[in-house]
Amino acid sequence: MxxxxxxxxxxxxxxxxxxxxxxxxxxxxxxxxxxxxxxxxxxxxxxxxxxxxxxxxxxxxxxIPIEKRPPNAVGLSTPAATSVRMGNTFGTSVKPQRP
Known part of the structure; x- marks a missing residue:
């Protein structure tokens, strides 16, 4: 069946x-x-x-023209993304907390 x-x-x-x-x-x-x-x-x-x-x-x-696109759509890093990546070392060290 x-x-x-x-x-x-x-x-x-x-x-x-x-x-x-x-x-x-x-x-x-x-x-x-x-x-x-x-x-x-x-x-x-x-x-x-x-x-x-x-x-x-x-x-x-x-x-959308490239100059009007958001930075993360073009492949650039945003301050918020860099802050998350650097963690508590943001602004104090060149070694990121997270890779």
Whole structure:
């Protein structure tokens, strides 16, 4: 019985791309767990014009000029990170408390 259930779920998963363009979203149940098709639901919730606008805004937000990025995003050490690394020797010794 378990082999039949596994085979049926594999066949259903193989057939899902064929039905992805359908109006209704398929919901798969395997061993009592439901797994909805999130790609289909996402397409139904928003139209393509909003998705392209949001994608372009996300790309613009990620392209921050290097001089406006925070120091830890560029690879520089911040005073707080240096203080944690140096521990109680911060400002008094060149040997860090922590490596």
């Amino acid at each position: 378990k082999l039949l259930t596994t085979f049926a779920s594999v066949m259903l998963c193989a057939a899902l791309p064929l039905f992805a363009h359908a109006d209704s979203c398929a919901e798969v149940t395997v061993d009592g767990y439901k797994a909805p098709n999130y790609g289909c639901l996402s397409q139904q919730m928003g139209n393509d014009t909003n998705a392209t606008k949001a994608a372009s805004k996300n790309r613009e937000a990620q392209n």
